Every structure is written in structure tokens, then in C-alpha cells.
Amino acid sequence: MPDSWLDIAPDAQFGLATLPYGVYTTGAGGPRVGVAVGDRVLDLGAAARAQGAPFADAVSGPNLDALLAAGRPVWDQVRESLLTWLTDPVHEQVVRPHLVDRASVTLHLPFTVADYVDFYASEHHATNVGRIFRPEQEPLTPNWKHLPIGYHGRSGTVVASGTDIVRPTGQRKPPTEPVPVFGPSARLDIEAEVGFVVGTPSPMGERVAVDDFADHVFGVFLLNDWSSRDLQAWEYVPLGPFLGKSFATSVSPWVVPVAALESARVEQPAQDPEPLPYLRGSQPWGLDLRLEVRLNGHVVSHPPFAQMYWTAAQQLAHMTVNGASLRTGDVYASGTVSGPEPSQRGCFLELTWSGKEPLRLPDGTERTFLEDGDEVTITATAPGPDGTRVDFGEVTGRILPAK
Numbered sequence: 001m002p003d004s005w006l007d008i009a010p011d012a013q014f015g016l017a018t019l020p021y022g023v024y025t026t027g028a029g030g031p032r033v034g035v036a037v038g039d040r041v042l043d044l045g046a047a048a049r050a051q052g053a054p055f056a057d058a059v060s061g062p063n064l065d066a067l068l069a070a071g072r073p074v075w076d077q078v079r080e081s082l083l084t085w086l087t088d089p090v091h092e093q094v095v096r097p098h099l100v101d102r103a104s105v106t107l108h109l110p111f112t113v114a115d116y117v118d119f120y121a122s123e124h125h126a127t128n129v130g131r132i133f134r135p136e137q138e139p140l141t142p143n144w145k146h147l148p149i150g151y152h153g154r155s156g157t158v159v160a161s162g163t164d165i166v167r168p169t170g171q172r173k174p175p176t177e178p179v180p181v182f183g184p185s186a187r188l189d190i191e192a193e194v195g196f197v198v199g200t201p202s203p204m205g206e207r208v209a210v211d212d213f214a215d216h217v218f219g220v221f222l223l224n225d226w227s228s229r230d231l232q233a234w235e236y237v238p239l240g241p242f243l244g245k246s247f248a249t250s251v252s253p254w255v256v257p258v259a260a261l262e263s264a265r266v267e268q269p270a271q272d273p274e275p276l277p278y279l280r281g282s283q284p285w286g287l288d289l290r291l292e293v294r295l296n297g298h299v300v301s302h303p304p305f306a307q308m309y310w311t312a313a314q315q316l317a318h319m320t321v322n323g324a325s326l327r328t329g330d331v332y333a334s335g336t337v338s339g340p341e342p343s344q345r346g347c348f349l350e351l352t353w354s355g356k357e358p359l360r361l362p363d364g365t366e367r368t369f370l371e372d373g374d375e376v377t378i379t380a381t382a383p384g385p386d387g388t389r390v391d392f393g394e395v396t397g398r399i400l401p402a403k
């Protein structure tokens, strides 16, 4: 990677390998599109206008919607321009005035969320959850290795990182009670996931092929699918997750473009049986993202995304194989990221084996599920070119008592 004229510390969170897009406000003015670089944020619209860039309109709105809709050629042009502007000293005089301190900005939900789908793509997670929820059955259902299982979630409750999460209330049926009881969830959990946002839409009636993933998906971010295990366990048969998951889903504010992940692409785990032809592609779309989950500052897990059985490219092909259209702003999530080791599990249901094996935290406290006041933060990094690091920032949220 070439050097920047900007003083980016060698260990800076967002070096030139990432250049993620987000939406920010400062004290003055409304929301605008920014790019994180070192400890600064570049006002992308203002810089593009000052440079007379042909894509200035697409990055001058209050969010990423117009950039998402602009399509792959424009996404590539913006990223190439950014790299040139930030490395060639000839651009310093025009670009530098549009940098602000990252510490001084407030970050927001970066785009309008259209539809939201959540998958279930970790074999380790699905096996553990099967053992916990359905101990009398085979842990993986017969369809699991033939198609990426998913459900439609609630896009209106996708919230920006930092938004407080009110403990949900609802029906649950403790095994000791003959009838359901009503009240605050007693088994509130997280799910550490990776989210994908669609830029280029597709018409109804047409499929998107696995190999067309990078033409449709703009970027990648972190997602916490807050989950109420007691509401979920009582309501989910036979239609799947509903109120146990629809109360809130948090997303990280910086969207990492797919183009930044070239060095993170790996072969996914071997698939046996071989999936149907519409789920096969010619390029590897496993991604070597290394997640970290913290509870009140203590690391509790290291989920490895490279171990996911189904890739985001296969999930996109599956989502559209029936002719369902894609819209700009559609979000889909990987499903809980869990690896084979106990220290790699992406939710407390697994980490504490349904509350039977509490986690002991370094501060001497114990946890099964989340308590009011708890704060959960998920971060991730991936390899970038030439030994650099791609950073996803964080998604965080704190639990408030039920209303």
C-alpha cells in the first residue's frame, strides 16, 4: 500500500486498507457521508465537490443510499479516487480542509434499511442450538446442509451502534409452569453476526447467481441480533423466530466495502453433500474475519467467520432463487458466528450452555444471560493487502430495564 500524506499511525484503527463509509454529524450541519481514515473522518461529499469528481452527487446526500444505488463501477471509482486523493501529495491542499477529528463526530445508521433477512450459517452454532433446544432430535435438521436456512426479520428495528436496548417483555413458558407467564425476558442474549448490505437491486422474477455477489453487495458490517431465548423458545414452533428477535438489531456504523476484503477471501469449509448447482460458484467467498465479543469490557469470545458453512454469496443466490427481488438497502445477516471451540461461541446461550454453565468474569461476577446495565461490544478485523489490517470498528449496546 502506498503512504498517505496524512499522518496515519502505523497501528491506526482505520488505515488505507479499510476506508469504510459511514454517516456522521458534527456540532454544525446535518448528517453527511464520511470516510474513516486514521483518527479523522473525510467529508466525502465536500471533498468530491471540491475535486469536481463525477460521483459527487452520489456521495452528497444525508446517507449512503445514493452511493448504494450507484452500482459497482461507481463504488470502484470512489474507492480508487479516495486512495489517490489520500496518497498523492498533489491532492493534499484540496482534500485536507474536509477532514475532521473522528473523536468529535456522532455516527448514525448509515443507510435506509429496506428488507432484513437473518441466516443460520454456522454449523457449530446450529449444532449447539439444536442440542440445547431439541435434545431429543438430530441437532442439524435434514435441510440444513442443502440450503442456507433463514427468516425475515424486522427492518424497522435495526438500530445504530450505541442505541440502548430496552429489555423486551412478552410471553414465555418456564418448564415449571403449566401455562405461559407474562413479563420481562429472563434470558436475554446476543448473537454476534456479520451483516451485508445490497446496493444494486434485482427485478422480481430473476435470480442472482453466486458469482454476481460483488455486483450486488456493497459492503459488510457487524451486527448484533439481540435475542430473547425465553420468548423465542415458547413462540418459534412452527414458523420460526418472531418477537424473541424483532425488538432490536444493532449494526456497526462503518460499512466496509467488499473491495476492501480481497485479501480476506478464503475457501469456505468443504460442503458435503455438494449443494445444488444454483448454490455453487467459481470464486471463494469465505471471509477471514476475526470477531471479538466483550461483555462490560471483558473478552468472552473470539468467533471465527472463516468457519461459516454457507457464504454470503450463496445466501444471496438462495434469497433470490424463487424470483424474490432485491432492493437497495436490503440487509442480510450471516447468522450467529460460532467456531468449534467453546471460546469461539457467538452467543450466551452457547457460551453458558443454556445458563447451566455460568461464565466467570475477571471482575469476579458471573453471567448466564444479560443483566440490566450490561454492555456488549463486538469488534472484528481481517487481513488486508501487504500485511495490513482491515478494521470493522464496533457494534455496541447497553441493556436498559424492561418498561
Ligand SMILES: O=C(O)/C=C/C(=O)CC(=O)CC(=O)O
Residues within 6 Å of the ligand: 118, 119, 120, 121, 122, 125, 129, 130, 133, 191, 193, 225, 227, 236, 241, 334, 335, 336, 337
Ligand atoms: O434452531 C433454532 O431453533 C433457532 C435458532 C436461532 O436463534 C435463529 C437465528 O437467529 C440464527 C442465527 O443467528 O444463527
Ligand SMILES: [Ca+2]
Residues within 6 Å of the ligand: 118, 119, 191, 193, 225, 335, 336
Ligand atoms: Ca440471528
Ligand SMILES: [Mg+2]
Residues within 6 Å of the ligand: 153, 224, 225, 226, 227, 245, 246, 247, 248, 249
Ligand atoms: Mg434481532
